[in-house]
Amino acid sequence: EPEVTQTPSHQVTQMGQEVILRCVPISNHLYFYWYRQILGQKVEFLVSFYNNEISEKSEIFDDQFSVERPDGSNFTLKIRSTKLEDSAMYFCASSESFQETQYFGPGTRLLVL
């Protein structure tokens, strides 16, 4: 069964460093998403992406964040200058169309020291 994959599973970085989180969505899916979950808090929407552009973003998704689909398979989330409060589990998801089920990856746990 096709699945969404994410790398790395864990990442530790120093405050102020750039990180790139990678996702490989399901191959025939057209809509891509990033969510995050700070420990003990809710899973929060960050951004959705369709047709090579951002279709929607939350207030969390400020200028420090960017997304890209650099090739036909990867979908990345970049945090330009990490802050302590960026420590969280980051989930990638994809869906075939905008009202279809979103399929989630296993997440990347990011720790900013």
Add this chain to the structure above:
Amino acid sequence: GNSVTQMEGPVTLSEEAFLTINCTYTATGYPSLFWYVQYPGEGLQLLLKATKADDKGSNKGFEATYRKETTSFHLEKGSVQVSDSAVYFCALTRENSGYSTLTFGKGTMLLVSP
């Protein structure tokens, strides 16, 4: 804005016990409602969904009914198994939204002992 409230966990049950995990929501109009499950080390998986009032979603013995009058979508299972141990997330999408942004609850951990 939209929000989802779930009961605090962990919920600890013995095998074959009855499960209820409460979920209530705040939203305008008629959102679609979901339960996702996360098994240890895995991603969020859709467990069931309901798209309109009075609909019942069901899967793997789990059920939830969309109750507009009480703005609830409680998850139930008649007889839990050890393999049901996981974190359960209630979620909704906005009505008639152009894109299906999910709003999640905090998640409820279920621990089932033999």
